[in-house]
Amino acid sequence: MKSKLSVLFNVPNIIGYIRFILICIAWKNITDAKIFLLFFGANCMLDMLDGIAARCLNQVSNYGAVLDVVVDIFGRGVTWCFLGKYGYVVPAWEWFVFACNHAQVRGVQWKEQFKLAPKLVKRVMSHNFKTPLGMLVMCGIFGLPIALYCDQYTTLPVIMPTVFSACLCILGIGRLLGFYVEAWCVVQHISKMLL
Secondary structure, three states: OOOHHHHHHOHHHHHHHHHHHHHHHHHHOOOOHHHHHHHHHHHHHHHHHHHHHHHHOOOOOHHHHHHHHHHHHHHHHHHHHHHOOOOOHHHHHHHHHHHHHHHHOOHHHHHHHHHHOOHHHHHHHHHHHOOHHHHHHHHHHHHHHHHHHHHHHOOOOOOOHHHHHHHHHHHHHHHHHHHHHHHHHHHHHHHHHOO
């Protein structure tokens, strides 16, 4: 029988620790766009691998599910906080939603609550975000802070301003739709607490 502590050293969790280190290095170099984007991009690439590794190696765990979300929110939060005076509002909201989602329903089972959700929320959440609306939300949540960072701190000669503005608009719509789903989650949590 495997020790409970061995979960700490599962391959997907080690990838999570490496992602955290990459975000810290990116954060230290946040004023140097090339270095920041290099390390933050490496973090994003590894983010795609940890879930694949968890399923392929049969190393899915509640700890790993939570670690993945914590590292994701930390990475986005670093970027949002750098973007402006009120940039902390978005990661503060995301931490609040995370706490609500995981307070009563633990780990990988938190998505079960969406079975009774409104149609729009179900469409976003169905098939683990692998729907057009789910992808739009994920692009908004993950892509908007990086796109805003690039707009503010880099020159993007390859992308015409009109195309970039359209991309920002699409990412913004995705993030707003994400806020809607997150707000539904918070309301559900509060209503359960009031019972």
